[in-house]
Amino acid sequence: MSKPALVLLDVAVWLGVHVTIGLCAHRWPLQSLLREKWVTRIRAWEDDGRVWQRVARVRSWKRRLPEAGAAFAGGFDKSSIGGRSVQALERYAAETRRAELSHWVVMAAAPFFALWNPWYAAVAMLVYGVAVNVPCIISQRYNRARILRLLRRRAAASPPASPASPASE
Numbered sequence: 001m002s003k004p005a006l007v008l009l010d011v012a013v014w015l016g017v018h019v020t021i022g023l024c025a026h027r028w029p030l031q032s033l034l035r036e037k038w039v040t041r042i043r044a045w046e047d048d049g050r051v052w053q054r055v056a057r058v059r060s061w062k063r064r065l066p067e068a069g070a071a072f073a074g075g076f077d078k079s080s081i082g083g084r085s086v087q088a089l090e091r092y093a094a095e096t097r098r099a100e101l102s103h104w105v106v107m108a109a110a111p112f113f114a115l116w117n118p119w120y121a122a123v124a125m126l127v128y129g130v131a132v133n134v135p136c137i138i139s140q141r142y143n144r145a146r147i148l149r150l151l152r153r154r155a156a157a158s159p160p161a162s163p164a165s166p167a168s169e
Contacts, residue, residue: 001116010113010125017109025102026072033094039104040097042145049145052138062139069095078143086154093147100140107133 001009036042045051052058070077076095082088110129114122 006117006121010117010121013113014125014128017106021102021106021109022068023072025098025105026075028098028101030091030094033097034090037097037101040100040141040144042141042148046141046145048149049142052142052145056135056138058138058142061135062142065136065139069099081147086151089147089151093144093151096140096144096147100137100144103133103136103140107137 042049067077067079069075076082076091076098078092078095078099081092107129110126111122113125117125
């Protein structure tokens with residue numbers, strides 16, 4: 001296969017991977033995203049997301065990343081939280097999990113490009129997969145850690161629900 005044809009094939013496959021995984025992620029039930037998974041759980045070393053600002057200066061570039069959450073009908077645009085209620089914050093956190101998981105899956109497709117590319121092009125495809133997806137993963141983890149920290153503060157500040165008064169006899 002000629003080099004131009006190989007480049008076109010790689011571009012088409014990457015586009016197909018991004019769209020297919022995005023569509024599949026869009027269809028994941030929201031209920032399945034309301035709790036942390038092993039992959040998406042914020043780790044102690046992330047210091048509630050602060051590590052991403054210290055190491056990668058995420059606040060300086062995260063707004064430049066493309067936002068495709070609403071690319072499909074009924075999707076969720078993560079460029080704004082959508083409210084300050086607990087439900088809005090939990091929904092936002094869930095949508096960051098959806099986005100993070102989809103970027104992990106897209107990045108995992110990179111090694112398959114070695115099936116039809118020469119070694120140097122396969123390495124370039126791996127570099128592309130990491131370069132395109134890792135910033136998005138960092139941004140999602142940073143944003144979610146901040147939201148979860150806010151939810152924890154709110155829960156700590158809220159008085160516990162009082163038990164129902166005993167029924168009069």
